[in-house]
Amino acid sequence: MDALQNPFSPGAGNPPPELAGRDDLLKQAEITLGRIKNGRYEQSLLLVGLRGVGKTVLLNRIRELAESQAYAVAMIEITETRTLPELLVPALRQILFKLDSMAGVSDKVKRGLRVLRSFISALKLKFADMEFGISIDPEKGTADSGDLEADLTQLFISLGEAAADRASAVAVIVDEMQYLSEKEMSALIMAIHAVSQRRLPLVLVGAGLPQLVGLAGRSKSYAERLFQYPRVDALSPEDAREALRGPVTRQSAAIEPDALDYLVQTTRGYPYFLQEWGYQAWNIAPASPIDIHAARRATGLSIKKLDESFFRVRFDRLTPREKEYMRALAHLGPGPHRSGDIAECLGVRVQSSAPLRSGLIRKGMIYSPAHGDTAFTVPLFDQFMLRTMPDWKPGR
Numbered sequence: 001m002d003a004l005q006n007p008f009s010p011g012a013g014n015p016p017p018e019l020a021g022r023d024d025l026l027k028q029a030e031i032t033l034g035r036i037k038n039g040r041y042e043q044s045l046l047l048v049g050l051r052g053v054g055k056t057v058l059l060n061r062i063r064e065l066a067e068s069q070a071y072a073v074a075m076i077e078i079t080e081t082r083t084l085p086e087l088l089v090p091a092l093r094q095i096l097f098k099l100d101s102m103a104g105v106s107d108k109v110k111r112g113l114r115v116l117r118s119f120i121s122a123l124k125l126k127f128a129d130m131e132f133g134i135s136i137d138p139e140k141g142t143a144d145s146g147d148l149e150a151d152l153t154q155l156f157i158s159l160g161e162a163a164a165d166r167a168s169a170v171a172v173i174v175d176e177m178q179y180l181s182e183k184e185m186s187a188l189i190m191a192i193h194a195v196s197q198r199r200l201p202l203v204l205v206g207a208g209l210p211q212l213v214g215l216a217g218r219s220k221s222y223a224e225r226l227f228q229y230p231r232v233d234a235l236s237p238e239d240a241r242e243a244l245r246g247p248v249t250r251q252s253a254a255i256e257p258d259a260l261d262y263l264v265q266t267t268r269g270y271p272y273f274l275q276e277w278g279y280q281a282w283n284i285a286p287a288s289p290i291d292i293h294a295a296r297r298a299t300g301l302s303i304k305k306l307d308e309s310f311f312r313v314r315f316d317r318l319t320p321r322e323k324e325y326m327r328a329l330a331h332l333g334p335g336p337h338r339s340g341d342i343a344e345c346l347g348v349r350v351q352s353s354a355p356l357r358s359g360l361i362r363k364g365m366i367y368s369p370a371h372g373d374t375a376f377t378v379p380l381f382d383q384f385m386l387r388t389m390p391d392w393k394p395g396r
């Protein structure tokens with residue numbers, strides 16, 4: 001069928017043609033935003049899910065919802081190499097300037113800018129050349145202790161006060177949150193705690209891999225009271241069908257029921273895979289409707305494509321020993337599996353494989369669904385490992 005009309009959009013963060021199965025979650029986000037803007041209490045939202053389930057797409061949707069409620073939004077993505085303040089400062093500065101440019105002068109906003117300047121000076125960040133305007137001196141004694149927990153808290157409070165003074169609100173949206181250090185996570189939790197106690201209009205919406213829940217709990221024991229952790233999972237068969245059928249019919253094309261069943265089953269309802277298979281099936285089908293033959297042929301092409309991109313980028317970040325660990329895990333099947341069984345499969349003792357396991361959790365490759373259990377964070381990664389290291393044997 002005409003590739004130009006192909007509605008599907010495989011790729012990290014790409015908005016899908018149909019955001020299937022997420023209505024409840026978006027409703028929840030809308031209510032949270034509305035309540036916090038109006039000075040009411042609500043827990044912040046941390047979306048938790050595996051790779052490719054649609055967390056980033058949801059954060060982008062929530063950003064739009066926030067903007068439609070007149071929020072000023074700071075959206076950042078945590079990486080393993082940059083610090084939280086480095087990522088936050090430019091975004092928060094932009095928000096304060098925006099609040100400052102509104103009609104009339106606000107002392108609270110001016111103070112927010114001064115506090116941001118102090119925050120930067122204390123952390124000795126590389127923002128020396130950042131423009132603030134001549135009237136903005138650092139607010140001495142606020143947010144400049146050099147202790148991230150204390151300083152970020154004061155910064156968020158002054159930001160919340162600035163927003164409240166403008167009858168606005170601030171949303172801090174953080175993707176890949178599992179890459180925060182424990183210290184940064186603590187600081188973020190403390191800062192959110194402080195603004196929520198004061199009922200200031202500042203909300204945190206985050207997303208990350210399942211290890212995020214443990215990280216938050218370890219960083220501050222009261223985290224579980226501050227946050228809700230909505231799960232972002234694979235789509236139900238019904239929603240997965242809709243994710244494929246909806247976009248096809250909107251292009252005045254059709255897909256046969258057995259093709260739909262096959263695609264839903266093969267992709268297990270994982271959003272990234274639905275987009276990939278849908279995309280390939282559309283291109284392969286000679287004409288509408290997309291039938292079972294096109295759907296089956298989409299599998300080979302989709303797997304090839306995923307092996308070169310979605311799976312490959314993850315695999316390439318592993319050391320040789322980490323690859324072996326992942327391969328041993330795959331040997332045991334999709335999982336989860338006991339750490340002891342994986343160690344045995346590797347032919348080593350559990351204690352000696354523990355650092356390897358921790359490193360892989362930090363890299364976001366695996367997580368622990370329950371104490372002593374280990375599972376892949378990337379759906380279907382077990383099969384990829386078997387394909388890519390076919391000759392590996394256990395117990396060497």
Ligand SMILES: Nc1ncnc2c1ncn2[C@@H]1O[C@H](COP(=O)(O)OP(=O)(O)OP(=O)(O)O)[C@@H](O)[C@H]1O
Pocket residue numbers: 009010011012013014015016017018019020021022049050051052053054055056057058243271272273274275
């Ligand atoms: N609800 C949905 N229905 C259909 N397709 C979706 C849905 N959500 C996301 N997708 C598609 O899934 C793919 C992955 O989405 P996204 O990048 O948001 O996932 P993610 O959870 O952020 O993954 P990662 O952990 O790798 O960053 C994209 O191609 C997107 O279009």
Ligand SMILES: [Mg+2]
Pocket residue numbers: 012013055056057175
């Ligand atoms: Mg993402």
